[in-house]
Amino acid sequence: MKTGKEIHLDTLYALLFQDETLELAPECTANIERSYDFLKAFAADKIIYGINTGFGPMAQYRIENDSLTALQYNIIRSHATGAGQPLPPLYVRAAMIARLYTFVQGKSGVHPELPVLLTAFINHHICPLIPEHGSVGASGDLVQLAHIALTLIGEGEVFYQGQLRPTAEVMNELKLTPLRMHIREGLSVTNGTSVMTGIGIVNLIYARKLLRWGVVASVMMNEIAASYDDFLSEPLNAAKHHPGQQQIACAMRRLLEGSQCVRRRENELYTGEHTEKIFTHKVQPYYSLRCTPQILGPVLDTLTNVERVLVGEINSACDNPIVDPDTENIYHGGNFHGDYVAFEMDKLKISVTKLTMLAERQLNYLFHDRINGILPPFVNLGTLGLNYGLQASQFTATSTTAECQTLSTPMYVHSIPNNNDNQDIVSMGTNAALLAKTVIENSYQVMSVLFMALVQAVDCLEIEEKLSTQSRAVYTEIRAFFPRFADDTPKYKEIAAMTEYLKKGTHEL
Numbered sequence: 001m002k003t004g005k006e007i008h009l010d011t012l013y014a015l016l017f018q019d020e021t022l023e024l025a026p027e028c029t030a031n032i033e034r035s036y037d038f039l040k041a042f043a044a045d046k047i048i049y050g051i052n053t054g055f056g057p058m059a060q061y062r063i064e065n066d067s068l069t070a071l072q073y074n075i076i077r078s079h080a081t082g083a084g085q086p087l088p089p090l091y092v093r094a095a096m097i098a099r100l101y102t103f104v105q106g107k108s109g110v111h112p113e114l115p116v117l118l119t120a121f122i123n124h125h126i127c128p129l130i131p132e133h134g135s136v137g138a139s140g141d142l143v144q145l146a147h148i149a150l151t152l153i154g155e156g157e158v159f160y161q162g163q164l165r166p167t168a169e170v171m172n173e174l175k176l177t178p179l180r181m182h183i184r185e186g187l188s189v190t191n192g193t194s195v196m197t198g199i200g201i202v203n204l205i206y207a208r209k210l211l212r213w214g215v216v217a218s219v220m221m222n223e224i225a226a227s228y229d230d231f232l233s234e235p236l237n238a239a240k241h242h243p244g245q246q247q248i249a250c251a252m253r254r255l256l257e258g259s260q261c262v263r264r265r266e267n268e269l270y271t272g273e274h275t276e277k278i279f280t281h282k283v284q285p286y287y288s289l290r291c292t293p294q295i296l297g298p299v300l301d302t303l304t305n306v307e308r309v310l311v312g313e314i315n316s317a318c319d320n321p322i323v324d325p326d327t328e329n330i331y332h333g334g335n336f337h338g339d340y341v342a343f344e345m346d347k348l349k350i351s352v353t354k355l356t357m358l359a360e361r362q363l364n365y366l367f368h369d370r371i372n373g374i375l376p377p378f379v380n381l382g383t384l385g386l387n388y389g390l391q392a393s394q395f396t397a398t399s400t401t402a403e404c405q406t407l408s409t410p411m412y413v414h415s416i417p418n419n420n421d422n423q424d425i426v427s428m429g430t431n432a433a434l435l436a437k438t439v440i441e442n443s444y445q446v447m448s449v450l451f452m453a454l455v456q457a458v459d460c461l462e463i464e465e466k467l468s469t470q471s472r473a474v475y476t477e478i479r480a481f482f483p484r485f486a487d488d489t490p491k492y493k494e495i496a497a498m499t500e501y502l503k504k505g506t507h508e509l
Contacts, residue, residue, distance in 0.1 A: 004028065006315045007101055009307055012201055013507065016094055021123045024104065024115065031106030032115055038325035039109030039183055048330055049321055050075075050187040056139070057420040072186030076153060079146035079190055082131030087144070087199070089127035089159050091437070095141075095198030096122050096148060098314045102192055107317035107324060111182040114189070117152055120176055126151070127159040128167075130195070136418060137429030140318060140336035141195035144430065149189035154178030192318040193338045199433035200310050200341055200348075204303065206440050207352050208507040211299055213447050214355045215509065218292040219252050220454050220471050221362050223261035224461065225372065226281070230265050231290045232256070244304070245297030251509050252293065259468035286371070288361040295358050300509070302351040306344045313341055338429030339412070345432035346410040349439040353404040356443040359450045360401040366453045367394055379456040382486040390453055393491055397449040400442045407435050407442075448498035451478060452491070459484045477501070 001020040003011060005028055014020040043051055052068060054061040055075055063071050087095075096118060102108060103115045121128075128151040134143030150156035151167040160170045171178060179185060222229075230236060237249040256262060269283070284290060321332045367390065369377045380389030411432035417424040455478050458464055464475060481501065482494055 005031065005104055007097070008311060009201075009204070012094070012097065012314075013205060015097060015122075016090060016202065017205070022097070022100075022119055024100075024119060028104045029112060029115075032103055032108075032110065032112050034325050035106040035109050035323050036111050036183070038328070039323045039330070042323075042328070042330060043183060046330075049332055050191075051184050055187065057422040069181045072181035072184065073153065075186045075190055076146050076149040077155075079142050080150045080156065082134035082143050082147055084131045084133040086159070086164075087130040087132050087195075089125070091199050091202050092127040092130055092148075092159075093122060093125070093198075094201045095130070095144070095195040096128075098194035098197040098201070099145065099148065099189065099192065101314050102194060102316070102318050103188070105315070105317040107322045108188045108319055109183060109323035110185050110188045111180075113182075114152070114179055114185050117176065117179050120174075121152070124174055124176075125160070126170060126174075129157040129159065129164060132434055135195060135430035136416070136423065137193070137196060137338035137342055137427030137431070138334070138336060138423055138425075139320065140192040140338060141430055142190050144195040145190040145192065149179075149186060152179040152189065188319050191320055192336050193313060193341055193429060194318065196338050196341045196345070196427075196429035196433045197310060197313045197318075199430065199437060200306070200345055201314065203345065203348060203433060203436045203440055204306050204310060205507050206444075206503065207303055207306075207348055208509070209503065209505050210352060210355060210440065210443055210447060211296065211303060212507070212509050213451075213502055213505060214296055214299075214359060215248060215251050215292075216255060216470070216474055217359060217362060217447070217450055217454060218289070218296070219255045219468070220458070220474070221365070222285070222289050222292075223256070223259055223463070223467055223471060224366070224454070224457050225285055225289055225374075226261055226263055227285045227289055228265040228268075228283075229256065229262040231285075232293065237293055240294070242297050242301065244299070244301035245293045247300055247509070248296045249293040255470045256468050257470070259471065260466035261463055261468075286361075286365060288358060288365060292358070296355065299351040299355050302347050306348050309340050309344045338427035342412045342427040342429035342432045345429065345436045346412045349404075349432075349436035350408045350410075352436070352439050352443050353401075353408045356401050356404050356439075356446050359443070359446050360397055363394065363397055363446070363450045363453055366450075366457050367391070375457055375460055379453050379460055381456060381460060381484065382488070387486065387488050390449065390456065390491070393449045393452065393495070396495070397446045400445050404439045404442045404446075407439050411435055444499045444502055445495060447502055448495045451498055451502070452482060452494065455479060455482065456484070 002023045004025045053059045128148045130144045130147040135141040154168045367378045378389035378391040411428045
């Protein structure tokens with residue numbers, strides 16, 4: 001897949017989830033070469049941070065010419081100090097793509113060897129070992145990016161073909177030459193927001209899939225409850241001037257096409273004579289069914305803004321200093337600061353937690369026979385008292401939702417000064433992205449239990465043939481690997497299988 005100076009979410013999706021290979025367009029290579037040539041000429045007799053000075057608070061120390069190459073290797077080796085579990089390969093691959101696109105902007109002054117080698121790592125699915133913990137999010141992701149840089153110089157370890165192996169061994173097999181230092185390659189690889197952005201991109205894609213499943217589940221919930229359909233009407237939702245709400249309502253109307261389950265208020269309550277004192281069917285369903293456009297609309301609006309910010313970040317030059325051949329100058333500043341990403345990751349995890357809370361309440365509606373009035377407790381298709389249906393699965397969903405709520409405390413406001421107070425205010429962007437990652441994973445587990453309950457409820461009410469075309473397709477796909485059950489059996493493998501099914505769904509609403 002040939003990509004230009006800008007990359008967008010659909011291309012990132014293809015690279016990350018569809019095994020596409022990456023090829024930079026010629027203009028990208030030209031940008032990189034032009035930037036390098038300018039820096040090489042410009043830097044000859046000037047003091048420039050990270051080229052002939054120390055790093056961070058050590059910038060006041062001049063580095064002699066015979067130590068300039070060692071300086072670049074030193075920042076890589078000294079900063080490879082991460083701790084904790086390895087970041088999964090998918091997220092590492094996203095981080096490497098994000099780093100590559102900083103170089104593509106032609107503002108980093110790196111030698112063309114660096115993006116060529118980084119592209120080879122991406123296309124060969126060589127994933128550096130990056131421990132999760134270590135970044136404060138300014139000067140970007142120094143520690144985690146140092147672990148990527150360590151492998152590019154042929155050191156450290158990588159995951160390759162499912163095994164953790166020495167980098168030098170894998171590079172030798174693939175006939176790849178380790179990166180050499182030319183001017184500032186060590187600093188350029190390690191300095192920036194690429195890890196938090198890479199994690200953020202994967203988070204965004206998984207969150208978009210979750211939102212779609214939340215919409216599908218809400219449609220099936222209202223079919224099961226035989227709700228009146230006017231809560232989705234265009235006039236009602238157009239009266240609230242929020243694009244997300246209107247888009248969610250529109251998507252739900254589309255998914256409901258062909259359904260024989262939902263009711264039309266004008267056919268039942270707006271015609272004829274009504275003398276009953278108590279209506280047997282709810283005139284208005286519970287909020288977790290009726291208010292889904294108003295609840296999921298803000299989630300959609302949030303994810304739309306997250307995409308705008310992350311795509312903007314990945315197509316930015318996020319290191320320091322900025323090399324600008326156009327103005328023939330080198331600018332020192334803070335483009336490595338991760339506040340944009342940190343803030344969006346906090347908003348993303350809060351919105352996913354709300355989506356998860358909605359799923360948990362919908363699950364409770366299905367399980368609580370005195371609330372729904374149409375289903376046995378816990379959609380138990382066996383013998384009540386002897387069998388337990390999905391009763392214990394609710395414990396998993398409830399506890400996991402509670403964890404999401406606790407993890408939704410913002411990270412963005414938790415700056416701690418460090419680095420001899422050189423970094424006196426930081427973003428904690430990677431921590432924010434990692435917490436969002438956990439919230440998203442939790443949400444898939446809750447959503448898995450909900451879909452298990454939904455298909456059981458459909459069978460209990462025998463309404464499969466009355467479902468909309470889209471709902472029936474989802475029901476059929478799920479029943480292919482999760483059959484109807486009445487007898488009690490362990491369900492942990494089924495929850496895992498359902499999670500995998502949901503993760504493979506489309507990210508398009």
